[in-house]
Amino acid sequence: SKYEYVKLFEQNITLLPNTWLVVRVDGHSFHRFTSEHDFAKPNDIRSLQLMNYAAQRCMQEMQDIVLAYGQSDEFSFVFRRSTNLYKRREAKITSTLCSLFTSNFIFHWKRFFADLELKYPPSFDARAVCYPTDQNLRDYMSWRQADCHINNLYNTAFWSLVQDTSNPRTEREAQAILKDTDSAAKNELLFTQYGINYNKLPEIFRKGSTLFRRLSEVAASTRDGTSEVKRTKNLVVVEHGDIIGDKFWQENPQILSI
Amino acid sequence: SKYEYVKLFEQNITLLPNTWLVVRVDGHSFHRFTSEHDFAKPNDIRSLQLMNYAAQRCMQEMQDIVLAYGQSDEFSFVFRRSTNLYKRREAKITSTLCSLFTSNFIFHWKRFFADLELKYPPSFDARAVCYPTDQNLRDYMSWRQADCHINNLYNTAFWSLVQDTSNPRTEREAQAILKDTDSAAKNELLFTQYGINYNKLPEIFRKGSTLFRRLSEVAASTRDGTSEVKRTKNLVVVEHGDIIGDKFWQENPQILSI
Amino acid sequence: SKYEYVKLFEQNITLLPNTWLVVRVDGHSFHRFTSEHDFAKPNDIRSLQLMNYAAQRCMQEMQDIVLAYGQSDEFSFVFRRSTNLYKRREAKITSTLCSLFTSNFIFHWKRFFADLELKYPPSFDARAVCYPTDQNLRDYMSWRQADCHINNLYNTAFWSLVQDTSNPRTEREAQAILKDTDSAAKNELLFTQYGINYNKLPEIFRKGSTLFRRLSEVAASTRDGTSEVKRTKNLVVVEHGDIIGDKFWQENPQILSI
Amino acid sequence: SKYEYVKLFEQNITLLPNTWLVVRVDGHSFHRFTSEHDFAKPNDIRSLQLMNYAAQRCMQEMQDIVLAYGQSDEFSFVFRRSTNLYKRREAKITSTLCSLFTSNFIFHWKRFFADLELKYPPSFDARAVCYPTDQNLRDYMSWRQADCHINNLYNTAFWSLVQDTSNPRTEREAQAILKDTDSAAKNELLFTQYGINYNKLPEIFRKGSTLFRRLSEVAASTRDGTSEVKRTKNLVVVEHGDIIGDKFWQENPQILSI
């Protein structure tokens, strides 16, 4: 029709070929969302597991995602450098993945929050970033995991002070106490005042969650169903270890070599 | 941390100031989604109403949306030209609105599909486009409504042929019959063979749905609750009329004048 | 060849259709260039005329330029909103015009600087900006002309103080004297100390130069060369008047109506 | 002033960090330019030397250019991946380099075309492209050199046929003769019909020109001027060898390692 010319106004930004594509999804106003849904503080394990589950579903849907890392209300997805998904169109990739993550988060909510109804529909934002080298990509991952560590240590100390039953502090007081303390001091405070050995807290809280594909043996039944056999499948696995050091990357060379 | 430099790789594309921003959201693989959920063909009224409801919620959340138009599995949202939402950052606007629409679509699913469970989580893509003039914007809206008309007339004829109980055609046959027919021929076929007066079909099918804000009188109770008063509120209303001609725009001058 | 894939890495940014395209060219390090070539201060008429001449040549080469405005070491070129030059590819338009302007500036140098050899090759930068409305475009033009006025008034006062033969000031002193003075004070200083009526200075210094096309009668000879006739031609004319007020635009409605 | 808001309409596209930046400059309508200036066909050595000289000057001005490659009417400049020139703003880099190259081309024209006046000011276009890996960059360079080879072999055969004094062909005939011939056939034709051993033609025609920096010993006089000493300086050198194979890159590891 004579109106079709308006389609030419679309910009169609594409992402530089042969770079790692990272899409980071982050909960929109999750300060409010977590508070209205009474999430445990500083970490609600149900929420982290739901996030992981939703991310896993995204990876099953989009085979070009080779790695994902989640913490707090965010998840980063890494597409292999050679991906040609949607011809690398920025808006298509970003919006579709953001929508898919949102959708799975809500769809599977009740699986992790059996007793808690969603009060209102949560949403997420997303952005795509290109990283030219493996080192840049690893630095990106390190950035997010370091952020997880810093925030979690702070939040653990903060909520310990505020939820201290014998000597509860206001949020303002807790903030003042922690202001200008370094990591050591926060560890110390947690240990001496609350008997918490920070390094013994669950890794999922301290290190976040890393999802990637690994060839794994799975049990399968033969076609006639009479006996069990082992098959290898490229499964998405979830870990909570360190991804800043070299070890993780050496043990999983398939991630960067794709 | 020493990793923070990676944030500098973000591009932060912004949308040209003083232009109408249109974000179009479109169902991802809704051919499959509608078929797996047995949507009525060619139009499932529940689906259209759910889409409208979700769009309305988006407009309530984002006050800078002045107009929205929906048909089939898509919705277009128009932000006022002067909007400074997220400093007009393309990815933030597109991803947030796409996510919010997705979220509301699922969250309110059961309100419109009382008897039908969602089988899997649906998703949407989204894109932002800038239109410099009112005329360009109106041509955009006309483009979508003309598309609605053309597709709906075709689909109505197509499914009439396929679902014809006395003489059912295969999809391939129906396609062949309709190939190269013009609008008049399709109208004729519908009327003579199926007694369908196309122009009498519900406007929501033929024209789609237009959402906009209008100062409306609403009943409210006084503070002490003893008596009723009228208040004017800027409500989001839904219409299904023509938006290609001038009439709609003349009757609602507030839309473009914001 | 197998290397051709590298062409796909080109981004091909395009400029939004139906907007005024402005390309502003600005002398690279002209502080140094004007000083090494002993330009008259604050304005060297030869330089301004060379700039205008080069700009005129650009307009003759690129018919889609409807307007140009120059002052100091810069020139802004306005392409009609409907231009499809290089399919509105940003880099092609910007680089080609920048190069063409540079080229003409050097090529015609001796026409205006008959006695002065170029000491080294000058260069320019350029950028493209889109303006959606006539008002935005006029505000852009006003911005540049206001900038011309402010700088020129300041520079005139500044160099009067520094070049004052009876009481020469250092550049630092002149700067200190002018710091925090408003327009009125600078006018006053020029008049009382140097007998300069600022408003009587040549318009080309105070208002810059505006180039645009106007249907003009030109003398032409008939084919057989025996007699003279008048023809109308769309000539590029140069003016130095105000372009902030409405008058210029009302007298030249052809500029914005193209 | 109240007009300054228009500055916000500038887009400021930046080029992805940590990628090789290539800016390719190409003569605008050099088909016409070379023909109006009667350039020797297919190669005018004066033109190639002027291009090289201009490129060298650009490299002296912009220290972040580590490599340049020229052939025909084009030159490609490679900026080191870590360059922060103009904060990697695309328009600033592209336009400035394009202008500088143009400027040097004209400024130094007479140095290479002593007897030939420029008839009109030539211009160039330019574009920037990012390459994430060394391999991509080398493929880019190979692409340009392969292009040089293919065009030059074709043009040499073409102009031999057209300029054949004993049996001159029209351009159309020459084109028809060469249509669908491979490299071997063109070599054969040149050798048997014109006694030209293509591989003995000057390397600058067949391979183009590669400019890069190399630590070189230069003669210098001591401060008191009494004696000569050797100093090492990072000079821009020009070569015409193969850059597709590994040899060039192995012999000049400094280029990619910067």
Ligand SMILES: Nc1nc2c(ncn2[C@H]2C[C@H](O)[C@@H](COP(=O)(O)OP(=O)(O)OP(=O)(O)O)O2)c(=O)[nH]1
């Ligand atoms: N209580 C609780 N809060 C959480 C948990 N995970 C995330 N949050 C909260 C803490 C922060 O307020 C918020 C995440 O921080 P953000 O910087 O993303 O801020 P927010 O989402 O509010 O704003 P945004 O829309 O992203 O700019 O979510 C959790 O497991 N438990």
Ligand SMILES: Nc1nc2c(ncn2[C@H]2C[C@H](O)[C@@H](COP(=O)(O)OP(=O)(O)OP(=O)(O)O)O2)c(=O)[nH]1
């Ligand atoms: N039965 C039925 N189908 C519908 C209804 N509304 C939309 N659809 C279907 C018809 C089309 O197959 C599809 C929309 O067309 P699209 O061009 O958006 O294709 P689709 O979403 O499959 O692919 P996409 O991911 O958008 O490229 O949704 C409805 O009310 N009833």
Ligand SMILES: Nc1nc2c(ncn2[C@H]2C[C@H](O)[C@@H](COP(=O)(O)OP(=O)(O)OP(=O)(O)O)O2)c(=O)[nH]1
């Ligand atoms: N003496 C003299 N100087 C002039 C004349 N026109 C322009 N200039 C000088 C004054 C300024 O130093 C300079 C223009 O200012 P810019 O802001 O463009 O600075 P410049 O070109 O040095 O740096 P840039 O590369 O543009 O960032 O050119 C003139 O007619 N006479």
Ligand SMILES: Nc1nc2c(ncn2[C@H]2C[C@H](O)[C@@H](COP(=O)(O)OP(=O)(O)OP(=O)(O)O)O2)c(=O)[nH]1
């Ligand atoms: N006779 C002669 N012609 C040359 C020489 N170097 C380049 N040329 C001509 C051959 C081609 O016609 C032209 C370069 O081809 P291009 O593809 O760049 O085309 P052109 O510059 O005409 O158009 P463009 O503005 O780049 O699209 O320049 C030379 O040394 N001698």
Ligand SMILES: O=P(O)(O)OP(=O)(O)OP(=O)(O)O
């Ligand atoms: O949202 P923040 O504050 O954690 O930081 P950001 O995500 O980089 O900021 P934005 O969402 O505005 O891009």
Ligand SMILES: O=P(O)(O)OP(=O)(O)OP(=O)(O)O
């Ligand atoms: O999806 P289509 O085919 O209706 O058309 P489009 O939305 O313009 O195509 P794309 O989704 O690939 O941008």
Ligand SMILES: O=P(O)(O)OP(=O)(O)OP(=O)(O)O
């Ligand atoms: O160059 P300036 O300082 O006059 O201002 P600008 O041109 O807006 O700055 P830039 O050249 O860095 O875009």
Ligand SMILES: O=P(O)(O)OP(=O)(O)OP(=O)(O)O
């Ligand atoms: O100019 P061409 O035809 O050699 O090829 P190109 O430079 O890739 O084309 P364009 O100048 O239009 O980008």
Ligand SMILES: [Mg+2]
């Ligand atoms: Mg954020």
Ligand SMILES: [Mg+2]
């Ligand atoms: Mg958040």
Ligand SMILES: [Mg+2]
């Ligand atoms: Mg967050």
Ligand SMILES: [Mg+2]
């Ligand atoms: Mg689509």
Ligand SMILES: [Mg+2]
């Ligand atoms: Mg769809």
Ligand SMILES: [Mg+2]
């Ligand atoms: Mg659709």
Ligand SMILES: [Mg+2]
């Ligand atoms: Mg500048």
Ligand SMILES: [Mg+2]
């Ligand atoms: Mg300047």
